[in-house]
């Protein structure tokens with residue numbers, strides 16, 4: 507198992523977990539500058555319910571109907587659950603072949619270990635995850651996730667609900683490029699012509715206040731008319747949902763904003 511350069515963060519409080527990933531680490535540099543006192547969790551799960559995935563996928567399809575290619579990226583992707591949720595939704599709910607314009611999807615995270623296991627094509631899935639994959643795929647989770655094994659413990663993972671590790675079917679795995687990067691640098695270098703979807707979900711409370719404003723300013727500058735930025739429920743706690751409109755975005759759905 508690979509050890510990241512970031513100090514491990516251990517707590518003694520176990521809590522119910524219905525998630526693909528729930529591990530935590532600590533960044534001392536953030537101790538006094540972010541809302542979680544330097545603690546960062548990779549918590550994620552398939553078809554996280556703060557987004558209506560089917561509705562969003564159909565909305566994105568219509569929004570980009572005239573684009574040949576949609577530059578789709580998952581910033582702060584954790585174990586890849588978010589990227590896979592979107593692709594599975596596009597495969598299952600859009601007209602045949604329409605998913606192609608959204609791939610390859612680039613998924614980045616700052617955490618070395620989570621990106622390493624995502625690159626290997628391994629993922630932990632709970633029974634809740636499997637249920638939601640079955641809901642959208644007509645009980646065909648086996649089409650996407652194969653070779654059930656004992657749960658993968660990346661580092662300090664905490665499970666209360668039974669999780670199992672699966673291999674991501676190479677057909678699905680190959681649709682995502684995983685990279686280790688800081689989301690601010692990645693966003694700043696993005697070349698957009700109004701054809702991007704930026705998932706930036708459930709990560710903003712982990713940013714320092716300076717970085718939070720940097721994120722909003724960069725999104726406002728880099729993303730062009732028509733592009734989408736998607737946040738999550740946890741982002742309510744950073745305040746970004748209340749001021750992203752000032753940077754030229756209009757809200758289209760819960761947590762979904764389009765550059766005007």
Ligand SMILES: C[S@@+](CC[C@H](N)C(=O)[O-])C[C@H]1O[C@@H](n2cnc3c(N)ncnc32)[C@H](O)[C@@H]1O
Pocket residue numbers: 546547548549550551554581582583584585587588614615616617620687688689690706707708709712713738
């Ligand atoms: C709570 S998880 C969110 C995962 C997923 N987006 C979701 O909504 O389910 C937050 C993730 O953000 C990552 N992260 C935190 N700060 C980051 C940064 N500056 N750049 C890239 N990733 C970051 C963490 O490593 C963690 O995996």
